Amino acid sequence: MSSKGVGLSARQIISKIFVYAVLAIGSIVILLPLQWMISTSLKPLSHVFRFPPEFWPQKIVWENYPHALTQLPFDLYFANTMFIVVLCLLGELIVSSVVAYAFSRLRWRGRNALFIVVLATMMLPRQVTMIPEFIVFKQLGMIDTFWPLILPSWFGNPFYIFLLRQYFLTHSRELDQAAVIDGCSRFGVFWRITMPMSKPVLGAVAIFSFQFHWNDFFRPLIFLLDQDKYTLALGLRFFQGTYGTEWNSLMAVSLVVMLPLIIVFFFAQKYFIQGVVFTGYK
């Protein structure tokens, strides 16, 4: 607890030191795997299997990166992944907001009952519906296309609907009513008032969506076959299968695949944290 103005007692100083020490050690433990990844990615292969292992590379080989990244068409995988991620993100952002608006700002019979269904589907493991979904997309001739990965995002995502609804509920209803009295349509209220007021939560949804689809492995694994259509996750998996013991190359490619997320995280950390805070409430 805070000590107000007065000097700290010896006991408080000791407990402060203890807190900082534990947090610092924890931080090192958290960061070590990333340090290990960077260090391995820069070692020559002969040093990777040196015993005992070196924490810092004795010899730095930058060429590991261009060498590893040209073994497979990772630029194509990057383009495929971005295409899927951007279209999923747009769908989830637009459709989930529209749905969430009806669940939070409009009054209609059956609203709460239907919202319980939304919550229930949030808790449903997707694998239960996976097999019929696969069969349906197969019947539609969409296996080995991006459609099965993108289309579901355009039907709204229950988790984001929940998140957006919680945020929309915090807006004052008087504002909506005032706009309606001034001749603004209900949809106009949604588009011109609610959406601009909800940038933090929209940012959070965008980032969660980006993160999820960037990391997604299960769905691309099932729906994509042709190597030209691989996402980065599938490409990385294929790379691992082919160059399974070249740990310096594997670490280099893995790091490059993680990098966009890490960059987004550092620039948009605020949205990440706000978004998580929105989800954590009750």
Add this chain to the structure above:
Amino acid sequence: MSLAQFVKNQSGFANLSISYQRGETLLAWAMVSPWVAGFLLLTAFPMVASLALSFFKWNILSPPEYVGLANYHKLFFSDPLPMHSLKITVIFSLASIPLNIVFGLVIAMLLNTNIRGLAVFRTIYYLPAILSGVAVAILWQWIFSSDFGLLNTALRIFGIEGPAWLGSKVWVLPAFVIMRLWSVGGGMIIYLAGLQAIPTDLYEAAEIDGANWWQRIFSITLPMLSPTIFFQLITGVIFTMQIFTETFIMTDGGPANASLFYLLYLYRQAFQNFKMGYASALAWVFFLAILLLTIILFATAKFWVYYEAESEEDN
């Protein structure tokens, strides 16, 4: 607490008597229609279809053959792997979820003590939580390497010769638990927000009453945080039970099926052996197992989850 009550508590004007307007109702249904369509096409229909499929034998190529309860009989009695994989998935979850909650809580409490550099620590602890998938699995496969891996190298500093983590039937599950602890920051950030929302006057009152640090933790912090912990527990069960990518990349279920998590087995049956009927039965049993766990947790909630008296604020 029931789900219906939960929703009611959350919606601002649930307790008011409302007269519904026709135009508003029509607009609302128009706006939720994409989700309703998605629910019917991508959830309701596939659920019913997979239940129906679970009574058939079908390899996609030849026509389905009705086999009654044979798939379920096989699943429970003649094929040992489904129950084995369900068992190890539950054991893994029972170890991973509480550890993540406890570590997340402890770190959040340490961060919530008016320290300097809060933003830096928070960033460091949260960073791994945003990373997941194949790249992280490959990184940890390398960390767990018995001779050249980071973990055993670090253990050697303390004079401990670590096991061959992913190659050992005993240590492969603890290895997955350790890996999942790396992303403890995801829960931590939620607890931190919850801690910061606890009114300080509660602590001041307790301090005046002479409550010590432990008493304040157990009579204020944890009860006030219990709804958040409960939410994390429920989502943790659903999320952790679905572990797939890590085992697919790192061990392929081995050694000797010691890390054959349920979804990996389901994936093999459905998309490698194309036993769509059997895999559908597996999927339904998995769904019911998660549902059962969730119901049990909801039933325990009234003993330990503390909800503040409902406030009558309406917006």
